[in-house]
Amino acid sequence: MKYTELVRPEILKQPVYEPGKPIEYVAREYGLDPDNILKLASNENPLGASxxxxxxxxxxxxxxxxxxxxxxxxxxxxxxxxxxxxxxxxxxxxxxxxxxxxxxxxxxxxxxxxxxxxxxxxxxxxxxxxxxxxxxxxxxxxxxxxxxxxxxxxxxxxxxxxxxxxxxxxxxxxxxxxxxxxxxxxxxxxxxxxxxxxxxxxxxxxxxxxxxxxxxxxxxxxxxxxxxxxxxxxxxxxxxxxxxxxxxxxxxxxxxxxxxxxxxxxxxLDDKDHVARSRKVNQQGQAQLTELFKRLGLDFVPSEANFLLLRVRNGKDAFEVLQKHGIIVRPLGGYGLSDWVRVTVGTELENARLGQCLEQIAQGPEAPVFFHQTTAQ
The missing domain is CATH 3.40.640.10 (Type I PLP-dependent aspartate aminotransferase-like (Major domain))
Structure with a gap:
């Protein structure tokens, strides 16, 4: 008798939660230096822990x-x-x-x-x-x-x-x-x-x-x-x-x-300075990414959290392309959003690096994965 015959029937139908891809996995898969990989996939605080x-x-x-x-x-x-x-x-x-x-x-x-x-x-x-x-x-x-x-x-x-x-x-x-x-x-x-x-x-x-x-x-x-x-x-x-x-x-x-x-x-709970600084950096980052996406002609959903929902041509392909450039975002096929990715708000430098990467992609052969047009607006 197989284990599948012993477990509750609900278990066999249970979808598997897919977490954001770890930095180490991407480094091994693409031969990249883990210290140079930017993770914007899991809504983690870019300032680190309290x-x-x-x-x-x-x-x-x-x-x-x-x-x-x-x-x-x-x-x-x-x-x-x-x-x-x-x-x-x-x-x-x-x-x-x-x-x-x-x-x-x-x-x-x-x-x-x-x-x-x-x-x-x-x-x-x-x-x-x-x-x-x-x-x-x-x-x-x-x-x-x-x-x-x-x-x-x-x-x-x-x-x-x-x-x-x-x-x-x-x-x-x-x-x-x-x-x-x-x-x-x-x-x-x-x-x-x-x-x-x-x-x-x-x-x-x-x-x-x-x-x-x-x-x-x-x-x-x-x-x-x-x-x-x-x-x-x-x-x-x-x-x-x-x-x-x-x-x-x-x-x-x-x-x-x-x-x-x-x-x-x-x-x-007593670290009021860390909370206040994190909120301020997030607000500034939201404004920075909003300006970037508008300039590139990318549709996005405004957010009051520490991430933005970004519309692309193909979420899974966009996820793969950015990984090759050392940037991890979150594809959302599991949410029924196959043409979206979620981008965590980073620090000013991290957001700028994402912007530089998207501008580079917009001028190259990978542009159709992200853009309806082949050049940034």
Whole structure:
């Protein structure tokens, strides 16, 4: 008997998440110096990790022989102070993705449905499928979540509704009022998951804590991977009602978050200078790339996160061409966006290098992969 005959049927249908291509892979494949490869594929902070976080992580290494605090006591209390909530209202995960999987395991059964945008963060869909439930993907005109259509898609089978703001990969955001209107329309047996992975890049982010306090079934997820630059530590968190967070803590694995990551996250929360500098560099980079794409006549989707969605002739081919030039971006075929790539906002020098590369491509034989015209405008 084969293993495929032993596993749950859902596993055989489960799509595989494709992460951004690592620098080392591209270096080996094309014979390039890894130090000269520019990675603009995974929305990582181009300034690197929070210096305070790295310093704390180094200090914590001395205690590596000890198991971590399985309850993340210090981190939950620090977050509770930051958000004016109770420690019991937080759960800490191995990245916010783990929490999304836990929510699906806790809330979804085969036959249940979860509503999301057709180009929402793909981890939503993967988590729902893994639980044996059905993702209901609502079309996104102009690369934006249609909140009215999402509310209309809710049926008696719906158990979860997902909304990221800003969304990866489209970068769209929604006002506090619009989000509240959507939540108010949801039945009491539907849980609303609000993904705030890029919230720190916004000048003013929506605040759903008042709705949680009123008893609405709202869960908010955040991460230390983006503006704090701690992606390698895999650390995220969710906040919501103490009742639901307690249920999630029942089913998460013991010691799911390592001690080094906990120490780094605790310190990073105090690194206001790094957060402010990262936001400023991102705003400047957004303006730099916007001017570049307009000058080259490339269509793109404006974003309030740390990336831009760029339209090309063929996303997979554009991805391959840029790799040969030592630049990694993200093709989006898995999102049904075969003629788009996602470009992370880099530093001024990194953005300039991308621009020089695109200008060079525009004048050469590879131009048809990117441009409808063979010369830059």
């Amino acid at each position: 210096p305070l976080g790295i310093e704390a992580a180094h200090s914590a290494l001395a205690q590596s022989h000890l198991y971590p605090d399985g309850g993340c006591y210090a981190l939950r209390h620090k977050l509770a102070e930051r958000f004016s909530l109770q420690p019991e209202q937080f759960v800490i995960g191995n990245g916010s993705n783990e929490i999304m999987v836990l929510l699906c395991h806790a809330l979804l059964r085969p036959g249940d449905e979860a509503v999301m945008g057709a180009q929402s963060f793909i981890a939503f869909k993967l988590s729902v499928l893994l639980a044996g439930a059905t993702p209901v993907e609502v079309p996104m005109p102009d690369m934006r979540h249609d909140l009215e259509a999402m509310a209309d898609a809710v049926t008696e089978k719906t158990r979860m509704v997902y909304l990221p703001s800003p969304n990866n990969p489209t970068g769209d955001t929604h006002s506090q009022e619009a989000i509240e209107c959507l939540i108010e329309r949801l039945p009491d047996n539907v849980v609303f998951l609000f993904d705030e992975a890029y919230a720190e890049y916004l000048e003013v982010a929506p605040d759903l804590r008042p709705l949680i306090e009123k008893g609405h079934k709202v869960v908010c997820c955040r991460t230390f991977s983006k503006i704090y630059g701690l992606a390698a530590f895999r650390l995220g968190y969710a906040y919501g009602s103490a009742e639901l967070m307690g249920l999630l803590n029942r089913i998460r694995q013991p010691f799911n978050v390592n001690a080094i990551g906990q120490a780094a996250a605790l310190a990073a």
